[in-house]
Amino acid sequence: MKTAGVVLAGGRSVRFGSPKAFGIHQGRYFYERAVDALAPVCDAVVIVTREALKERFPDHLSVITDHADYQGLGPLAGIYSAMCAVQADRYAVLPCDMPFMTSDVTARLLEAAGGQNVCAVRLGERKHPLVSIWSRAMLEPLRKALDGGRYRVLELLEQADAEWLDGSTLVPDAGDAERFFRNVNSPDQMKA
Secondary structure (H helix, E strand, C coil): CCEEEEEEECCCCCCCCCCHHHCEECCEEHHHHHHHHHHHHCCEEEEEECHHHHCCCCCCCEEEECCHHHCCCCHHHHHHHHHHHCCCCEEEEEECCCCCCCHHHHHHHHHHCCCCCEEEEEECCEEEEEEEEEEHHHHHHHHHHHHCCCCCHHHHHHHCCCEEEEHHHCCCCHHHHHHHCCCCCCHHHHCC
């Protein structure tokens, strides 16, 4: 089964104050840390970003922008665009703003994901729909949602009857799970 990694790196980053993909944690850009979390367990990795940021990424990486019909329509457009760009059986999706994520956690997520259309992570009552595994079968539902102006990830996952995995079972120490799945929205959230 071919697995493609998808780094979502096109957000506006208003609260962060600059493009989050280029935030730095322990000397590495956030996008590099997301690639590091995917590359060891995926057959290919693609970064989906905005046109204005595309040239900032190194040439050796596979970097795309949203499909022309869905430019700037959020994460669903990014996932759809990655599926159009890379043929795979499943797609391991990570947002670029989780710099504490590791390839070990991603590997456990891939192992735990069954044959359902989408498998995503929750931690307690908080859902992390962009830390997820998507089947190729979701390509058409994604297109239909985008065409219908339905851009909410959680709404589509509800319709797809997504499986929600307990994130605390995917990390080495359940007490440290909050750190692994922390979305960094401001520089002060970088403290480990």
